[in-house]
Amino acid sequence: MSANELPDEPWDSDVAHLLQQSMTHVRQLFLSGDVSPVAVTRAALDRIESNERLGAFAQVDRDGALKAAAASEDRYRRSVSRGPLDGITISVKDIIAAEGLQWEAGSAVLSGQRAAHDAAAVATLRREGAVIVGKTALDEFALTTTGPVLNPVSEDLTAGGSSCGSAVAVRTGMSFADLATDTGGSVRIPAHCCHVTGLKPTRSLLPLDGVLPLAHSLDHLGIITRTVEDSAVVLGGLLTGGSPVDVRSIPAPTDLRIGVPTNLRFHGTRAEGEYWRSVQALESLGMRRVDVTLPDLDVVADVHQAILRTEMRGYHAGRFGRSENRYGPGLHEFIWGQPTVTAGQYLQAQRVRAELAGAVSKQLGTCAVLALPTLLVDIPSAGQYEIDLDGMPTFATSAMVRLTALFDHTGHPAVTVPLNTGSHNAFDSIQLVAGYFDDAFLLAFGQFCQQLLQDAR
Structure with a gap:
Protein backbone atom coordinates (compact mmCIF):
# COMPACT_ATOMS: atom_id res chain seq x y z
CA MET A 1 0.00 0.00 0.00
CA SER A 2 1.45 3.37 -0.97
CA ALA A 3 2.10 6.30 1.39
CA ASN A 4 -1.25 8.19 1.77
CA GLU A 5 -3.34 5.44 0.17
CA LEU A 6 -6.35 4.51 2.27
CA PRO A 7 -8.47 1.34 2.09
CA ASP A 8 -11.40 1.09 -0.31
CA GLU A 9 -14.67 2.74 0.76
CA PRO A 10 -17.72 0.54 0.04
CA TRP A 11 -20.15 2.95 1.76
CA ASP A 12 -21.81 6.18 0.61
CA SER A 13 -18.88 8.41 -0.36
CA ASP A 14 -20.95 11.56 0.17
CA VAL A 15 -20.72 10.88 3.91
CA ALA A 16 -17.54 8.78 4.05
CA HIS A 17 -15.29 11.53 2.74
CA LEU A 18 -16.16 13.59 5.83
CA LEU A 19 -14.25 11.10 7.98
CA GLN A 20 -11.04 12.70 6.68
CA GLN A 21 -12.22 16.28 7.23
CA SER A 22 -11.61 18.50 10.26
CA MET A 23 -13.90 18.38 13.26
CA THR A 24 -14.71 22.05 12.78
CA HIS A 25 -15.88 21.45 9.20
CA VAL A 26 -18.02 18.48 10.18
CA ARG A 27 -19.57 20.38 13.08
CA GLN A 28 -20.57 23.20 10.72
CA LEU A 29 -22.40 20.63 8.61
CA PHE A 30 -24.14 19.36 11.74
CA LEU A 31 -25.17 22.91 12.65
CA SER A 32 -26.50 23.63 9.16
CA GLY A 33 -28.40 20.35 9.05
CA ASP A 34 -26.65 19.25 5.86
CA VAL A 35 -25.24 16.14 7.54
CA SER A 36 -26.39 14.21 10.58
CA PRO A 37 -24.24 12.81 13.44
CA VAL A 38 -25.94 9.44 12.92
CA ALA A 39 -24.86 9.29 9.26
CA VAL A 40 -21.25 10.16 10.12
CA THR A 41 -21.20 7.68 12.99
CA ARG A 42 -22.57 4.91 10.76
CA ALA A 43 -19.85 5.68 8.20
CA ALA A 44 -17.17 5.50 10.92
CA LEU A 45 -18.53 2.20 12.23
CA ASP A 46 -18.64 0.79 8.70
CA ARG A 47 -15.05 1.87 8.18
CA ILE A 48 -14.00 0.13 11.40
CA GLU A 49 -15.74 -3.05 10.30
CA SER A 50 -14.31 -3.04 6.78
CA ASN A 51 -10.77 -2.50 8.10
CA GLU A 52 -10.86 -5.03 10.91
CA ARG A 53 -7.69 -6.67 9.59
CA LEU A 54 -5.66 -3.62 10.68
CA GLY A 55 -6.39 -4.58 14.30
CA ALA A 56 -6.95 -1.00 15.48
CA PHE A 57 -9.87 -1.78 17.80
CA ALA A 58 -10.01 -4.06 20.82
CA GLN A 59 -13.78 -3.51 21.12
CA VAL A 60 -16.35 -1.61 19.06
CA ASP A 61 -19.43 -0.18 20.79
CA ARG A 62 -21.77 0.04 17.81
CA ASP A 63 -25.01 0.20 19.80
CA GLY A 64 -23.68 2.75 22.29
CA ALA A 65 -22.23 4.92 19.53
CA LEU A 66 -25.42 4.99 17.51
CA LYS A 67 -27.46 5.81 20.61
CA ALA A 68 -25.12 8.71 21.46
CA ALA A 69 -25.20 9.91 17.84
CA ALA A 70 -29.01 9.88 17.81
CA ALA A 71 -29.06 11.96 21.01
CA SER A 72 -26.61 14.39 19.42
CA GLU A 73 -28.71 14.62 16.26
CA ASP A 74 -31.73 15.48 18.36
CA ARG A 75 -29.81 18.27 20.12
CA TYR A 76 -28.76 19.78 16.79
CA ARG A 77 -32.34 19.58 15.57
CA ARG A 78 -33.47 21.50 18.66
CA SER A 79 -30.52 23.98 18.42
CA VAL A 80 -29.14 22.96 21.83
CA SER A 81 -25.79 21.55 20.74
CA ARG A 82 -23.33 21.09 23.59
CA GLY A 83 -20.29 22.44 21.75
CA PRO A 84 -17.50 21.60 19.28
CA LEU A 85 -17.34 17.89 20.23
CA ASP A 86 -21.07 17.20 19.99
CA GLY A 87 -21.61 14.32 17.54
CA ILE A 88 -17.87 13.85 16.88
CA THR A 89 -16.69 10.22 16.86
CA ILE A 90 -13.85 9.57 19.33
CA SER A 91 -12.12 6.34 20.31
CA VAL A 92 -10.48 5.53 23.66
CA LYS A 93 -7.27 3.58 24.27
CA ASP A 94 -8.04 0.38 26.15
CA ILE A 95 -6.07 1.40 29.22
CA ILE A 96 -8.64 4.13 29.99
CA ALA A 97 -12.00 3.27 31.58
CA ALA A 98 -15.22 3.69 29.60
CA GLU A 99 -18.32 2.52 31.44
CA GLY A 100 -19.63 -0.84 30.30
CA LEU A 101 -16.78 -1.46 27.87
CA GLN A 102 -13.79 -3.74 28.26
CA TRP A 103 -10.80 -2.44 30.22
CA GLU A 104 -8.11 -5.01 29.53
CA ALA A 105 -5.02 -2.93 28.69
CA GLY A 106 -4.06 -5.49 26.05
CA SER A 107 -3.29 -8.09 28.72
CA ALA A 108 -4.60 -11.57 29.54
CA VAL A 109 -4.16 -10.57 33.18
CA LEU A 110 -7.28 -8.39 32.82
CA SER A 111 -9.17 -10.59 30.36
CA GLY A 112 -12.91 -10.04 30.69
CA GLN A 113 -12.64 -6.93 32.88
CA ARG A 114 -15.18 -4.19 32.17
CA ALA A 115 -15.20 -0.68 33.54
CA ALA A 116 -17.91 0.16 36.07
CA HIS A 117 -17.45 3.91 35.56
CA ASP A 118 -15.99 6.31 33.00
CA ALA A 119 -12.53 7.74 33.51
CA ALA A 120 -12.77 11.45 34.37
CA ALA A 121 -11.71 12.52 30.85
CA VAL A 122 -14.12 10.08 29.17
CA ALA A 123 -16.96 11.40 31.33
CA THR A 124 -16.08 14.92 30.15
CA LEU A 125 -16.13 13.83 26.51
CA ARG A 126 -19.56 12.30 26.96
CA ARG A 127 -20.87 15.47 28.66
CA GLU A 128 -19.62 17.43 25.66
CA GLY A 129 -21.65 15.16 23.38
CA ALA A 130 -18.79 13.15 21.86
CA VAL A 131 -19.68 9.75 20.38
CA ILE A 132 -17.44 7.02 21.83
CA VAL A 133 -17.10 4.35 19.12
CA GLY A 134 -14.97 1.86 21.05
CA LYS A 135 -11.66 0.90 22.66
CA THR A 136 -8.42 0.91 20.66
CA ALA A 137 -5.68 -1.72 20.79
CA LEU A 138 -2.33 -1.24 22.52
CA ASP A 139 0.81 -3.05 23.62
CA GLU A 140 0.34 -4.96 26.88
CA PHE A 141 -0.10 -2.43 29.70
CA ALA A 142 1.26 0.22 27.30
CA LEU A 143 4.86 -0.89 27.79
CA THR A 144 6.42 -1.08 24.33
CA THR A 145 6.46 0.91 21.10
CA THR A 146 6.43 -1.88 18.50
CA GLY A 147 2.65 -2.16 18.24
CA PRO A 148 0.40 -5.19 17.51
CA VAL A 149 -1.52 -3.50 14.65
CA LEU A 150 -0.87 -2.81 10.97
CA ASN A 151 0.31 0.60 9.79
CA PRO A 152 -2.08 1.81 7.04
CA VAL A 153 0.50 4.25 5.68
CA SER A 154 3.01 1.48 5.00
CA GLU A 155 2.28 -2.01 6.25
CA ASP A 156 5.93 -3.04 6.19
CA LEU A 157 6.64 -0.47 8.94
CA THR A 158 5.56 -0.52 12.58
CA ALA A 159 2.58 1.63 13.54
CA GLY A 160 4.49 2.55 16.69
CA GLY A 161 3.18 2.13 20.20
CA SER A 162 1.92 1.79 22.69
CA SER A 163 -1.04 3.80 21.31
CA CYS A 164 -0.81 1.98 18.00
CA GLY A 165 -4.52 1.31 17.60
CA SER A 166 -5.21 4.94 18.48
CA ALA A 167 -3.03 6.30 15.66
CA VAL A 168 -4.31 3.80 13.11
CA ALA A 169 -7.94 4.57 13.97
CA VAL A 170 -7.38 8.29 13.47
CA ARG A 171 -5.25 7.92 10.35
CA THR A 172 -7.91 5.86 8.57
CA GLY A 173 -10.93 7.90 9.67
CA MET A 174 -12.33 5.28 12.04
CA SER A 175 -12.48 8.11 14.58
CA PHE A 176 -11.74 11.83 14.46
CA ALA A 177 -9.69 11.65 17.66
CA ASP A 178 -8.43 9.17 20.20
CA LEU A 179 -7.89 9.62 23.92
CA ALA A 180 -4.60 7.88 24.71
CA THR A 181 -1.66 7.83 27.15
CA ASP A 182 2.01 8.80 26.93
CA THR A 183 4.63 7.60 29.44
CA GLY A 184 7.75 7.50 27.27
CA GLY A 185 6.39 8.65 23.92
CA SER A 186 3.32 6.45 23.43
CA VAL A 187 1.25 9.21 21.81
CA ARG A 188 3.95 10.99 19.82
CA ILE A 189 5.73 7.92 18.43
CA PRO A 190 2.70 6.27 16.77
CA ALA A 191 1.59 9.71 15.60
CA HIS A 192 4.91 10.04 13.77
CA CYS A 193 4.76 6.47 12.40
CA CYS A 194 1.19 6.90 11.11
CA HIS A 195 1.65 10.55 10.10
CA VAL A 196 -0.96 12.13 12.35
CA THR A 197 -0.80 14.64 15.23
CA GLY A 198 0.06 13.45 18.75
CA LEU A 199 -0.26 15.77 21.77
CA LYS A 200 1.19 15.12 25.22
CA PRO A 201 -0.05 18.05 27.33
CA THR A 202 1.69 19.46 30.39
CA ARG A 203 1.78 16.83 33.10
CA SER A 204 -1.33 16.97 35.36
CA LEU A 205 -3.24 19.22 32.93
CA LEU A 206 -5.59 16.32 32.14
CA PRO A 207 -6.76 13.99 34.94
CA LEU A 208 -5.53 10.39 35.15
CA ASP A 209 -8.51 9.20 37.21
CA GLY A 210 -9.70 5.94 35.65
CA VAL A 211 -6.44 5.28 33.77
CA LEU A 212 -4.48 2.10 34.55
CA PRO A 213 -0.91 3.12 35.37
CA LEU A 214 2.23 2.20 33.49
CA ALA A 215 4.46 4.34 35.72
CA HIS A 216 2.44 6.67 37.93
CA SER A 217 4.92 9.56 38.11
CA LEU A 218 5.47 9.58 34.32
CA ASP A 219 2.00 8.89 32.91
CA HIS A 220 0.26 11.59 30.86
CA LEU A 221 -3.13 11.58 29.19
CA GLY A 222 -2.78 12.55 25.53
CA ILE A 223 -4.70 13.16 22.32
CA ILE A 224 -4.22 11.84 18.78
CA THR A 225 -5.91 13.62 15.86
CA ARG A 226 -5.18 14.17 12.18
CA THR A 227 -4.39 17.88 12.56
CA VAL A 228 -3.24 20.24 15.28
CA GLU A 229 -6.49 22.16 14.87
CA ASP A 230 -8.43 19.05 15.89
CA SER A 231 -6.16 18.49 18.90
CA ALA A 232 -6.97 22.04 20.00
CA VAL A 233 -10.70 21.30 19.70
CA VAL A 234 -10.42 18.17 21.86
CA LEU A 235 -8.16 19.78 24.47
CA GLY A 236 -10.51 22.75 24.70
CA GLY A 237 -13.44 20.43 25.26
CA LEU A 238 -11.62 18.43 27.92
CA LEU A 239 -10.50 21.50 29.83
CA THR A 240 -13.37 23.96 29.62
CA GLY A 241 -15.89 22.86 27.06
CA GLY A 242 -14.76 25.96 25.19
CA SER A 243 -13.57 26.84 21.72
CA PRO A 244 -10.37 25.57 20.08
CA VAL A 245 -7.14 27.53 20.32
CA ASP A 246 -7.11 30.67 18.17
CA VAL A 247 -4.15 30.76 15.77
CA ARG A 248 -4.35 34.55 15.65
CA SER A 249 -2.49 34.59 18.97
CA ILE A 250 0.72 33.75 17.08
CA PRO A 251 3.11 36.63 16.25
CA ALA A 252 4.54 37.19 12.79
CA PRO A 253 6.99 34.42 11.77
CA THR A 254 9.99 36.76 11.94
CA ASP A 255 9.25 37.33 15.63
CA LEU A 256 9.42 33.62 16.44
CA ARG A 257 12.56 31.79 17.51
CA ILE A 258 12.78 27.99 17.30
CA GLY A 259 15.29 26.15 19.45
CA VAL A 260 17.27 23.56 17.47
CA PRO A 261 19.61 21.23 19.42
CA THR A 262 23.29 21.15 18.54
CA ASN A 263 23.93 17.84 20.34
CA LEU A 264 21.48 15.46 18.65
CA ARG A 265 22.89 12.09 17.61
CA PHE A 266 20.87 10.32 14.94
CA HIS A 267 20.98 6.59 14.32
CA GLY A 268 19.13 6.61 11.01
CA THR A 269 19.88 8.51 7.82
CA ARG A 270 16.21 8.83 6.86
CA ALA A 271 15.24 10.14 10.31
CA GLU A 272 18.01 12.72 10.14
CA GLY A 273 17.05 13.87 6.66
CA GLU A 274 13.37 14.16 7.58
CA TYR A 275 14.20 16.27 10.63
CA TRP A 276 16.45 18.76 8.89
CA ARG A 277 13.98 19.05 6.01
CA SER A 278 11.31 19.98 8.57
CA VAL A 279 13.58 22.55 10.24
CA GLN A 280 14.34 24.11 6.87
CA ALA A 281 10.61 24.26 6.14
CA LEU A 282 10.04 26.24 9.35
CA GLU A 283 12.94 28.54 8.55
CA SER A 284 11.40 29.12 5.10
CA LEU A 285 8.47 30.75 6.92
CA GLY A 286 10.85 33.34 8.37
CA MET A 287 11.38 31.79 11.81
CA ARG A 288 14.77 32.32 13.40
CA ARG A 289 16.83 29.33 14.48
CA VAL A 290 18.44 29.41 17.94
CA ASP A 291 21.01 26.79 18.97
CA VAL A 292 20.13 24.95 22.19
CA THR A 293 21.62 22.03 24.12
CA LEU A 294 19.52 19.12 25.34
CA PRO A 295 20.39 17.02 28.41
CA ASP A 296 22.54 13.90 27.88
CA LEU A 297 20.14 11.30 26.49
CA ASP A 298 22.18 8.44 27.98
CA VAL A 299 21.41 9.92 31.39
CA VAL A 300 17.75 10.24 30.44
CA ALA A 301 17.68 6.57 29.40
CA ASP A 302 19.14 5.44 32.74
CA VAL A 303 16.68 7.57 34.71
CA HIS A 304 13.79 6.31 32.59
CA GLN A 305 14.62 2.66 33.15
CA ALA A 306 15.07 3.08 36.90
CA ILE A 307 11.77 4.92 37.45
CA LEU A 308 9.73 2.88 34.99
CA ARG A 309 10.84 -0.52 36.31
CA THR A 310 10.42 0.48 39.96
CA GLU A 311 6.94 1.90 39.55
CA MET A 312 5.75 -0.91 37.28
CA ARG A 313 7.01 -3.59 39.66
CA GLY A 314 5.38 -1.90 42.63
CA TYR A 315 2.00 -1.63 40.89
CA HIS A 316 1.93 -5.12 39.40
CA ALA A 317 3.22 -6.88 42.50
CA GLY A 318 0.64 -5.13 44.62
CA ARG A 319 -2.31 -5.82 42.35
CA PHE A 320 -1.59 -9.05 40.49
CA GLY A 321 1.40 -10.78 42.06
CA ARG A 322 3.75 -12.33 39.54
CA SER A 323 1.02 -13.85 37.27
CA GLU A 324 3.71 -15.72 35.34
CA ASN A 325 1.26 -17.63 33.17
CA ARG A 326 -0.79 -14.63 32.11
CA TYR A 327 1.69 -11.85 31.31
CA GLY A 328 3.18 -11.81 27.84
CA PRO A 329 6.88 -12.77 27.84
CA LEU A 364 13.11 27.22 26.54
CA GLY A 365 13.95 30.62 27.99
CA THR A 366 15.86 31.39 24.77
CA CYS A 367 13.14 30.52 22.23
CA ALA A 368 9.39 30.19 21.63
CA VAL A 369 9.51 26.41 21.26
CA LEU A 370 12.00 23.60 20.89
CA ALA A 371 11.83 22.09 17.39
CA LEU A 372 12.94 18.45 17.59
CA PRO A 373 12.59 15.14 15.81
CA THR A 374 10.25 12.57 17.33
CA LEU A 375 12.58 9.66 16.55
CA LEU A 376 16.36 9.55 16.29
CA VAL A 377 16.09 6.25 14.39
CA ASP A 378 14.36 5.31 11.16
CA ILE A 379 10.87 3.89 11.68
CA PRO A 380 11.43 0.16 12.36
CA SER A 381 9.95 -2.58 10.24
CA ALA A 382 6.78 -4.25 11.46
CA GLY A 383 7.71 -6.88 14.05
CA GLN A 384 11.26 -5.57 14.47
CA TYR A 385 12.31 -5.83 18.11
CA GLU A 386 15.96 -4.77 17.91
CA ILE A 387 17.66 -1.73 16.37
CA ASP A 388 21.38 -1.36 15.75
CA LEU A 389 22.71 1.72 17.55
CA ASP A 390 26.29 2.22 16.39
CA GLY A 391 26.97 -1.50 16.31
CA MET A 392 25.11 -2.30 19.53
CA PRO A 393 21.83 -4.27 19.23
CA THR A 394 19.26 -2.32 21.27
CA PHE A 395 15.66 -3.10 22.21
CA ALA A 396 13.53 -1.20 19.68
CA THR A 397 11.46 0.48 22.39
CA SER A 398 14.56 1.84 24.14
CA ALA A 399 15.81 3.25 20.84
CA MET A 400 12.48 4.81 19.87
CA VAL A 401 11.80 6.56 23.21
CA ARG A 402 15.32 7.93 23.44
CA LEU A 403 14.21 11.53 22.88
CA THR A 404 10.48 11.49 23.60
CA ALA A 405 10.88 10.09 27.14
CA LEU A 406 12.74 13.23 28.21
CA PHE A 407 9.52 15.26 28.22
CA ASP A 408 7.56 12.66 30.16
CA HIS A 409 10.18 13.12 32.87
CA THR A 410 10.20 16.91 32.72
CA GLY A 411 6.44 17.24 32.16
CA HIS A 412 6.71 19.89 29.43
CA PRO A 413 3.96 19.87 26.78
CA ALA A 414 5.02 18.30 23.49
CA VAL A 415 3.28 17.68 20.19
CA THR A 416 4.32 15.72 17.10
CA VAL A 417 3.10 17.58 14.01
CA PRO A 418 3.05 16.11 10.48
CA LEU A 419 4.13 18.86 8.11
CA ASN A 420 3.29 17.45 4.68
CA THR A 421 0.02 15.56 4.93
CA GLY A 422 -0.56 15.94 1.19
CA SER A 423 2.87 14.67 0.16
CA HIS A 424 4.22 11.22 -0.63
CA ASN A 425 7.20 12.06 1.61
CA ALA A 426 5.03 10.61 4.33
CA PHE A 427 7.13 10.98 7.46
CA ASP A 428 8.30 14.61 7.58
CA SER A 429 7.18 15.85 10.98
CA ILE A 430 8.43 17.92 13.88
CA GLN A 431 8.15 17.51 17.64
CA LEU A 432 7.46 20.87 19.27
CA VAL A 433 8.00 21.48 23.00
CA ALA A 434 6.90 24.53 25.00
CA GLY A 435 7.01 25.81 28.57
CA TYR A 436 4.84 24.50 31.37
CA PHE A 437 1.11 25.10 30.80
CA ASP A 438 1.84 26.87 27.51
CA ASP A 439 -0.24 24.17 25.81
CA ALA A 440 -2.50 26.69 24.07
CA PHE A 441 0.47 28.51 22.59
CA LEU A 442 2.09 25.20 21.60
CA LEU A 443 -1.01 24.14 19.68
CA ALA A 444 -1.46 27.54 18.10
CA PHE A 445 2.18 27.48 17.00
CA GLY A 446 1.85 23.96 15.59
CA GLN A 447 -1.38 24.79 13.77
CA PHE A 448 0.21 27.94 12.38
CA CYS A 449 3.19 25.99 11.01
CA GLN A 450 1.06 23.17 9.63
CA GLN A 451 -1.36 25.49 7.87
CA LEU A 452 1.22 27.84 6.38
CA LEU A 453 3.33 25.02 5.01
CA GLN A 454 0.28 23.36 3.46
CA ASP A 455 -0.80 26.69 1.95
CA ALA A 456 2.70 27.16 0.53
CA ARG A 457 2.46 23.81 -1.21
Missing part, protein backbone atom coordinates in the same frame (compact mmCIF):
# COMPACT_ATOMS: atom_id res chain seq x y z
CA GLY A 330 8.10 -9.24 27.08
CA LEU A 331 6.22 -7.62 29.94
CA HIS A 332 7.05 -10.43 32.36
CA GLU A 333 10.75 -10.16 31.58
CA PHE A 334 10.78 -6.38 31.95
CA ILE A 335 9.05 -6.41 35.34
CA TRP A 336 10.43 -9.54 36.95
CA GLY A 337 13.42 -10.71 34.93
CA GLN A 338 15.82 -7.84 35.72
CA PRO A 339 17.63 -6.89 38.93
CA THR A 340 15.64 -4.86 41.43
CA VAL A 341 16.25 -1.11 41.46
CA THR A 342 17.21 -0.14 45.02
CA ALA A 343 15.41 2.58 46.93
CA GLY A 344 18.55 4.70 46.76
CA GLN A 345 18.80 4.31 42.98
CA TYR A 346 15.14 5.23 42.55
CA LEU A 347 15.47 8.35 44.72
CA GLN A 348 18.62 9.37 42.85
CA ALA A 349 16.79 8.95 39.53
CA GLN A 350 14.04 11.25 40.78
CA ARG A 351 16.63 13.85 41.83
CA VAL A 352 18.26 13.72 38.39
CA ARG A 353 14.81 14.00 36.85
CA ALA A 354 14.29 17.34 38.59
CA GLU A 355 17.62 18.52 37.16
CA LEU A 356 16.52 17.49 33.67
CA ALA A 357 13.37 19.59 34.04
CA GLY A 358 15.40 22.62 35.02
CA ALA A 359 17.78 22.16 32.10
CA VAL A 360 14.93 22.00 29.56
CA SER A 361 13.20 25.04 31.07
CA LYS A 362 16.45 26.98 30.82
CA GLN A 363 16.73 26.24 27.09
